[in-house]
Amino acid sequence: MAIVDALASVLPVLLLVGLGALLARRGFLRPGTVEDMRWLVLYVTLPSSLFLTFLRVSIEPRHLLVVVPVFAACVAVLVLGPLIGRVIRIRSALLPFLLTGFEAGMIGYAIYGSVYGVDQLYRFAIVDIGQVTFVFFVLVTALGRLAPEMRQSPGRTALGFVRTPVIIAIAAGIAAGALGLASALDATAPGGAALTTLRFLSAMTTPLITLVIGATTRISAGALGLPLRTVVARMAIWVGLAVAFAAFAVNVLRLDPLFAAAIFTMSVLPAPFVIPLYMPDGSAAEDHDYVTSVLSVGTVATLIAFPFVVLAFPA
Numbered sequence: 001m002a003i004v005d006a007l008a009s010v011l012p013v014l015l016l017v018g019l020g021a022l023l024a025r026r027g028f029l030r031p032g033t034v035e036d037m038r039w040l041v042l043y044v045t046l047p048s049s050l051f052l053t054f055l056r057v058s059i060e061p062r063h064l065l066v067v068v069p070v071f072a073a074c075v076a077v078l079v080l081g082p083l084i085g086r087v088i089r090i091r092s093a094l095l096p097f098l099l100t101g102f103e104a105g106m107i108g109y110a111i112y113g114s115v116y117g118v119d120q121l122y123r124f125a126i127v128d129i130g131q132v133t134f135v136f137f138v139l140v141t142a143l144g145r146l147a148p149e150m151r152q153s154p155g156r157t158a159l160g161f162v163r164t165p166v167i168i169a170i171a172a173g174i175a176a177g178a179l180g181l182a183s184a185l186d187a188t189a190p191g192g193a194a195l196t197t198l199r200f201l202s203a204m205t206t207p208l209i210t211l212v213i214g215a216t217t218r219i220s221a222g223a224l225g226l227p228l229r230t231v232v233a234r235m236a237i238w239v240g241l242a243v244a245f246a247a248f249a250v251n252v253l254r255l256d257p258l259f260a261a262a263i264f265t266m267s268v269l270p271a272p273f274v275i276p277l278y279m280p281d282g283s284a285a286e287d288h289d290y291v292t293s294v295l296s297v298g299t300v301a302t303l304i305a306f307p308f309v310v311l312a313f314p315a
Contacts, residue, residue: 020214054173
């Protein structure tokens, strides 16, 4: 596949991001509207996609061997964050948190599904489970040490994890598929109508997410030095690890190349968007600016890098 074809594959995503930015600038997408759209994606349309996907997928034991290395790598990068900071000359205590974890929910599923198809999302979701587990049980807990007021008990952390719409949708889809409900739903008019409704909702996911990305991405040209250095370091780390992960998945686990595409898609994503929510209340303004700039620059970097993933792994 030529780079032109790869760009064409992701052009609809880029155009929708641009439309979101234009609508926000013109005042048609107000902050409250954008937040409602974000909620609709995370709690309705994306879970609908994942439920439908896992309803007809058989999870194999070897898939779990993808989850564990992703979780372990996220932990390792977090632990090594201060050392990496010394190498790239960034002393911020928030740097380790910006180097690890991924914004799969608001970006990853949309761009992967837009090119490889909603029915292939289970591959990306399996890769995502490892990092979602890391974000809830490790990243948020570690951030709590910086912000005692945001600290959660292990029980509340576990409860938050199992209540995550993505996890609920995946578990429900797997359970329903194992019970044979897919064919039972197809066989009845009400069941068929329910599945069609979920497909309608699922189809809204990519347009809504990409409009939100465009409406919320903000970059201040005067303060790009540290954020850009952070994003370059982050992407170098994870793309390098993705080479090893993808080789392991394809050559050892004998998974198909679309799993490798999912791994590389994850590797180019920005840091989790929840990080600002768990920062200490008394954080300096420059810390907030640094974090939000890293997330914005990382989002733009993702949109630039993803066509190269598609070029390497054609749909």
